[in-house]
Amino acid sequence: MAKQWLTQxxxxxxxxxxxxxxEQEDEIKRLCEEEIATWRARPTMxxxxxxxxxMTLTRNALRELEVxxxxxxxxxxxxxxxxxxxxxxxxxxxxWIAMNALSEKHLQERLNAQQVIEHPDAVVxxxxxxxxxxxxxxxxxxxxxxxGRQLAEVLKTGxxxxxxRYTVIFEGQLKRQDKLLSPxxxxxxxxxxxxxxxxxxxxxxxxxxxxxxxxxxxKYGPAVSEAAQQFxxxxxxxxxxxxYTHLFRSVYGCLxxxxxxxxxxxxxxxxxxxxxxxxxxxxxxxxIQRDYAATxxxxxxxxxxxxxxxRKGVKLGQPGVEILDEFKPKVPAPTKKRRKSALxxxxxxxxxxxxxxxxTKILLDQIGDEIGARIExxxxxxxxxxxxxxxxxxxxxxxMQYEGHTVLETVESMLTDTxxxxxxxxxxxxxxxxxxxxxxxxxxxxxxxSDAQExxxxxxxxxxxxxxHKHFKAALAQRHAEK
Numbered sequence: 001m002a003k004q005w006l007t008q009x010x011x012x013x014x015x016x017x018x019x020x021x022x023e024q025e026d027e028i029k030r031l032c033e034e035e036i037a038t039w040r041a042r043p044t045m046x047x048x049x050x051x052x053x054x055m056t057l058t059r060n061a062l063r064e065l066e067v068x069x070x071x072x073x074x075x076x077x078x079x080x081x082x083x084x085x086x087x088x089x090x091x092x093x094x095x096w097i098a099m100n101a102l103s104e105k106h107l108q109e110r111l112n113a114q115q116v117i118e119h120p121d122a123v124v125x126x127x128x129x130x131x132x133x134x135x136x137x138x139x140x141x142x143x144x145x146x147x148g149r150q151l152a153e154v155l156k157t158g159x160x161x162x163x164x165r166y167t168v169i170f171e172g173q174l175k176r177q178d179k180l181l182s183p184x185x186x187x188x189x190x191x192x193x194x195x196x197x198x199x200x201x202x203x204x205x206x207x208x209x210x211x212x213x214x215x216x217x218x219k220y221g222p223a224v225s226e227a228a229q230q231f232x233x234x235x236x237x238x239x240x241x242x243x244y245t246h247l248f249r250s251v252y253g254c255l256x257x258x259x260x261x262x263x264x265x266x267x268x269x270x271x272x273x274x275x276x277x278x279x280x281x282x283x284x285x286x287x288i289q290r291d292y293a294a295t296x297x298x299x300x301x302x303x304x305x306x307x308x309x310x311r312k313g314v315k316l317g318q319p320g321v322e323i324l325d326e327f328k329p330k331v332p333a334p335t336k337k338r339r340k341s342a343l344x345x346x347x348x349x350x351x352x353x354x355x356x357x358x359x360t361k362i363l364l365d366q367i368g369d370e371i372g373a374r375i376e377x378x379x380x381x382x383x384x385x386x387x388x389x390x391x392x393x394x395x396x397x398x399x400m401q402y403e404g405h406t407v408l409e410t411v412e413s414m415l416t417d418t419x420x421x422x423x424x425x426x427x428x429x430x431x432x433x434x435x436x437x438x439x440x441x442x443x444x445x446x447x448x449x450s451d452a453q454e455x456x457x458x459x460x461x462x463x464x465x466x467x468x469h470k471h472f473k474a475a476l477a478q479r480h481a482e483k
Contacts (some may be wrong), residue, residue, distance in 0.1 A: 005042075006054050007218035009035065010061055014212075017062070017085045021070040027085055032088035055091060056162045060174075061214035062086050114302045115236035120255055123234050124189050130230070131190065131198040136205040136229040139198050140220075145231075146189040148252030150174055151224060152216045156208040160192075160199055162274040165320030166260070168192045169388065173276045174213070185324050186274045187260045189252070238300050250300035259305045260313040265327050267312065271295050273326055354380075370450065 013035055020028050039045055043313050065071075065083045072081040091099075117123065123145065130142030130399060143154050150158075156170035163185055171183035188195045208216060235251055253271045261270040269290075275298060277291040303311065315321050356364060368379040443458035461468070 004218050007215050009038070010058065010212075010214055012063070013058075014061060014214075017083075018065060020084075021068075022084065028084050029088045032085055035089070037093075039226040048095070048099050051091070054121060054151075055089070057214060059086060059089055061212065062089060065467060115238060116301060117251065117254060119234060120258055120303050123251065123255065125229065126231060126234065128190050128194070130227075131194055131247065135227070136202055137220075137223045139202040139205070139232070140224050141227045143195065143198060143202070144248035145252060145255075147186060147194055148248050150248055151221060152213045154199070154202070154420070155206055155216055155220060156211060156213060160196055161385055162192055163391070165191055166191075167322065167324065168195060170276075184273070184276060185326065187256050187324065189255055189259065191320075202298045231452060236301075250298050253298040254303060257312050257460070260321070260323070261312040262316065262323055262327055263313055267294060268295060270327070271298055273324070290327050319392050 013031065016031055018026060022033075035058070036055075039051060045051055045054075062083055062085045065085070067081055067083055071084055073087050074080065074085050075082050075086070127142045127145035129197050130138040131146070132144070133139060140151065140154050143149065144151075147160070147168070147170070153172055153174055157174060160170040161171075161183070163169050167185050167187050169183045170186050175178075206220070211219070211318060231251075238250075253275065256274055257267050257270055261267060270297040272290050272292060275295055277287050279291075279296045316323065366377065367373075367383070368376065371379065371382055373379040373382065447458055447461075
């Protein structure tokens with residue numbers, strides 16, 4: 001999170017740079033150089049490592065400025081236009097090398113001293129409680145634990161769409177300034193419906209759509225950091241950063257691997273995917289490039305059993321828990337023309353180039369009128385959300401669906417017939433791990449062994465057997481006490 005002094009500096013620097021262009025390039029250079037000199041003069045910023053964070057945050061803030069013909073230059077390293085201020089708001093190459101070397105040393109020290117989370121289920125239980133809170137800061141922390149997203153992503157840039165019972169589609173990731181990462185699937189440590197509900201309530205409580213991303217951490221960070229202290233007795237402390245940072249970075253990743261990572265998938269690869277540390281170059285090959293170095297910063301914690309064995313994927317196989325699509329076994333399919341890329345190149349409008357046929361366009365317009373859409377993108381987003389909701393419904397209904405019946409026919413039957421045996425069977429499976437058929441077999445056996453002339457119900461007979469067992473145990477305990 002940005003420190004208050006830096007936020008105050010940015011509130012002065014950014015407006016001063018916004019009004020300048022190519023004709024004032026010398027003034028832009030002067031302002032940037034003076035700002036860096038001010039950082040170096042601070043008593044707490046004498047080491048190289050202390051200078052890295054303000055530069056990174058300031059450059060990220062500058063990347064949010066509108067880039068025009070009048071205020072831009074083409075970065076020779078990326079061959080993309082950037083705001084002129086980014087040309088001068090930077091350190092020299094040697095200084096960056098020295099800073100990164102220190103970061104590498106610190107990372108190695110952390111990897112050699114991983115902390116152990118003793119009670120993972122208790123961490124999730126506390127996060128679950130926070131997701132039901134009426135306090136916005138509790139909701140933020142609960143979402144950090146259960147989705148692994150940063151503060152600004154939770155409050156402003158990020159959004160979630162339903163996917164399965166325990167996964168969502170996330171979009172709006174920070175730290176990809178040159179390219180936009182396509183929405184991708186992430187696991188949720190609680191049911192996705194609970195995450196979506198908490199996120200929507202949070203957005204109604206806190207409005208950050210016009211808030212500069214660079215100032216969000218300073219404005220809201222202190223309250224969130226205080227709320228994160230509720231996990232202090234469950235999450236071991238780690239040097240550097242606050243507890244909230246650990247919760248959204250390392251703790252979420254550690255728990256996600258523990259609960260959902262398939263045994264055959266390497267932890268590092270799984271973490272890399274759910275953190276969005278990858279990209280697809282715009283060369284048409286579709287080859288994924290992964291930033292494993294960034295993912296290694298998420299390895300502060302581990303979970304082990306009493307014998308020191310690392311476990312993972314412990315919830316796979318439970319009702320509603322599915323492997324992420326990316327890691328499901330690949331099934332050969334007919335060759336199709338693949339899309340060019342999983343990433344979208346940034347452009348000035350931010351829109352893609354979908355071109356529906358005329359009849360499809362008429363249907364889209366009709367749906368747009370029905371839902372009161374302002375622009376076509378609202379209609380398309382509504383359809384995407386409906387698609388994922390239907391996919392979730394199909395997954396939930398599948399165990400109770402009769403052959404030849406559609407999902408809607410099955411749901412209609414369940415709603416109109418409260419005695420539908422499929423509902424009873426599903427509830428028995430969910431709660432008691434048994435089936436209606438097994439219960440009927442048990443009742444039949446109880447009835448066969450009955451000595452009563454009037455043949456009481458199997459439930460009455462079972463109650464009688466339980467009472468006899470209770471009396472026997474009580475008498476046995478009394479005899480032992482008297483000896």
